[in-house]
Amino acid sequence: MVQVAQIDHIALSVTDLALSEAWYREHLGLERRFAELWDGPPVMMAAGGTALALFPADDTTTAAGVAPIRMLHLAFRVDAAGFQDARTHLAQAGIQHREAEHENCRSLYFADPDGHKLELTTYDEVPTS
Numbered sequence: 001m002v003q004v005a006q007i008d009h010i011a012l013s014v015t016d017l018a019l020s021e022a023w024y025r026e027h028l029g030l031e032r033r034f035a036e037l038w039d040g041p042p043v044m045m046a047a048g049g050t051a052l053a054l055f056p057a058d059d060t061t062t063a064a065g066v067a068p069i070r071m072l073h074l075a076f077r078v079d080a081a082g083f084q085d086a087r088t089h090l091a092q093a094g095i096q097h098r099e100a101e102h103e104n105c106r107s108l109y110f111a112d113p114d115g116h117k118l119e120l121t122t123y124d125e126v127p128t129s
Helices: 017-028 080-092
Strands: 006-014 031-033 043-047 050-056 071-077 097-101 106-111 117-122
Touching: 006 017, 006 117, 017 031, 017 043, 017 050, 050 071, 080 097, 080 106, 080 117
Parallel strands: 006 050, 071 117
Antiparallel strands: 006 071, 031 043, 043 050, 097 106, 106 117
């Protein structure tokens, strides 16, 4: 079993990154994080240990001719040991996943039975395999 520490971030698609960044700052008091690493996207807006990762809506359009606005994925935070345990658990359970190294964290991406995209992320140093 994977033991998560908390929700790390929820990834949302938005129509205007700058407008959304300003809105979340002005109306919810969220602060921008990791701007020195990512010029965007994503634009990470956070309060305490929980964040929103804002991504531009993609180019595909609905029948109404608008870009779909949706939740992209839900990320849970784990520590380095939890990350390694998750690698093993997902593989043993036959859950397809992929691993990604970002500038400031490492992530595992996979889906739940309904196809919701999930991420386990750690900011701790983790061996690459």
